[in-house]
Amino acid sequence: MLEPVEAEFAKPPIYNDAQEEVFQSEETEEPNAITHAANNLTRVETREGRQASPTHSQSSTLQNNRVAAKLDDPEKGGYQKTADGKILVTFDVGEDPKEWTKFHKLATITASTLCLTVALGSAMPTGDLPGAAEGLHVSDEVIYLTITLFVAGFGIGPLFFAPLSELYGRQPVYMVSIIFYFFFTLPSCLAKNVATTLAGRMIAGIASSAPFTNVGGTIADVWAVQDRGIPMAIYSSTLFMGPCLGPLFGGWISLKTGTWRWIYWVLFITIGASCILCLFNPETLAPVLLRKKAKKLNKQHNTDAYTTEADLHRPSFRTAITTALIRPFVMMVEPIIILFTFYLSFVYALLYATFFAFPIAFEEIRGWNMGMTGVSFVSIIASFFILLRTEADSLPQIGIFLANVLIMPLQERLYRKYTAKHGSSPEGRLYTMMIGAIVLPPALFILAFTSYPGVSWVGPCICGIMFGFAMVSIYISGNSYIVDSYSNVAASAISSKNMIRSFVGASVPLWITQLFHNLGFQYAGLFLALVSVILMPIPFFFFWKGAWVRSKSDKANR
Structure with a gap:
């Protein structure tokens, strides 16, 4: 197994077979192809039952692309859009308690x-x-x-x-x-x-x-x-x-x-x-953490579009x-x-x-x-x-x-x-x-x-x-x-x-x-x-x- 320092320069990137298959299946013509691949790759499970992740430098680049994609197109970035135009905020990797x-x-x-x-x-x-x-x-x-x-x-x-x-x-x-x-x-x-x-x-x-x-x-x-x-x-x-x-x-x-x-x-x-x-x-509490995240995003982008699924059905x-x-x-x-x-x-x-x-x-x-x-x-x-x-x-x-x-x-x-x-x-x-x-x-x-x-x-x-x-x-x-x-x-x-x-x-x-x-x-x-x-x-x-x-x-x- 490659050590972390060597992994930074390993070619091709050290993905397992399942990850490579997902990565190759992405359409590279799309501007956000790397983002799509990253989102799918993080969901592929290893033999031990845990989620595999790219190396540090790749993770940093993909994370930046993911954030940009979410801002430009919430659906492509991982967020969902409701019928009335609201953007449902979800956890990024590591944010869920x-x-x-x-x-x-x-x-x-x-x-x-x-x-x-x-x-x-x-x-x-x-x-x-x-x-x-x-x-x-x-x-x-x-x-x-x-x-x-x-x-x-x-x-x-x-x-x-x-x-x-x-x-x-x-x-x-x-x-x-x-x-x-x-x-x-x-x-x-x-x-x-x-x-x-x-x-x-x-x-x-x-x-x-x-x-x-x-x-x-x-x-x-x-x-x-x-x-x-x-x-x-x-x-x-x-x-x-x-x-x-x-x-x-x-x-x-x-x-x-x-x-x-x-x-x-x-x-x-x-x-x-x-x-x-x-x-x-x-x-x-996950709904409260997501609510804080939505509030922060609304403030950053001067909008009220970001919300959470819990708030859509939040009782009085x-x-x-x-x-x-x-x-x-x-x-x-x-x-x-x-x-x-x-x-x-x-x-x-x-x-x-x-x-x-x-x-x-x-x-x-x-x-x-x-x-x-x-x-x-x-x-x-x-x-x-x-x-x-x-x-x-x-x-x-x-x-x-x-x-x-x-x-x-x-x-x-x-x-x-x-x-x-x-x-x-x-x-x-x-x-x-x-x-x-x-x-x-x-x-x-x-x-x-x-x-x-x-x-x-x-x-x-x-x-x-x-x-x-x-x-x-x-x-x-x-x-x-x-x-x-x-x-x-x-x-x-x-x-x-x-x-x-x-x-x-x-x-x-x-x-x-x-x-x-x-x-x-x-x-x-x-x-x-x-x-x-x-x-x-x-x-x-x-x-x-x-x-x-x-x-x-x-x-x-x-």
Whole structure:
């Protein structure tokens, strides 16, 4: 194979046989023959399935000719003309987000850090809820509303943020969301009464909810279906890592500073850092990028002829909002959404249940302080590194020794094998969910029957590792399956799931302590374990019958 420098002077040009055939078939009498040939050549696939491209100097010349052709004759240059004379702008090579370099695509994963910041906000105050109740002179049940209202906001905000992101792009919505989250966390830092705290928490919860819906859309914007596993694993893990880090950070912050208010101040500073990071997150939504390109071309050529196909059929703002408010409720009757939402909501509720179950198991039963109780959540966090290691062997080797003990099939490798045999199908994403469904019930049984005063703390911590592993594996697969099954309406599908999940999670602080105190820790844990057993068949059913279920839906991918 010729080296790049030699290729510059190679004669004839180094095209493969298929490219040469296309090149020779062009009519050289046409002024734009080279442009036509270049356009066709870039579409010829190599044996590896990737598009072949000319050498650097040839590419530069052909690109200049292509641009000139598009300006003189849009149809010959690659753009299409509508009946009313409008020119439909399309992506040139490399402009489509799905054609970005791997490094550029990985930059979009920074959006997942916004999810981590939001998830921290939902859990850090649990580090010292009794202290906040005492400081604001209210009961424990009232102070629990600071968690309930914040999490409930996760279900309301996406109804508005999802359509706004489709109209104006991902980046502006991220920015507005995180800024409002930043400012409405401040009342909790300074509040003199509980009403101010609750109002600030509710608005902050609504404002901060955009990343939970839009990050899934961002991943779908830039990653091909077969490559979404790693980004979805990182995204889903942040949803759980934040809530587990929250009690750890919150407990020690309150213990070392002597006041619960510093929990909110540290959160306030963290959100501010996320605002700065958000500035560097690129726009990924294709229609918005094309709209910007059309606007630039119109300005350059002093015309309004350039437009996009999406803008030709662009709904009004009112129609878009109305559709976005209605579609998530329409999606709720989809069998996939119903069953997966029920399962994922249960898993999400279990996560918030641990915020109150672990303090009972370690503080009330074993007499630990709030800081050490927060450390117990490390057992859950450790499982995330197991999952990230096993999701793709290209990720850093964090926790690899644990992965070798609790190894599970490599999700991405199994998915590729599945698609090689059956074609691209969402069902290939369900391997880890099936494993998680099997691991979850034993984890809950262990938690229930090792929480006695005379039993070592090791038992609940082993449960934490198993529970975290099962929880994240279920959620990663579940999220991936929903996005792949409803890629055309992924934002609405995720919004529908998030709304129900958030309301279920928000309700947990209002009843979970009563459940454990009234039934007893062991019987309450047994009840949750039995529910997980009932839900266990869901991923197995969809693995075998998912294609049939999707074939009956007019919204799911066939």
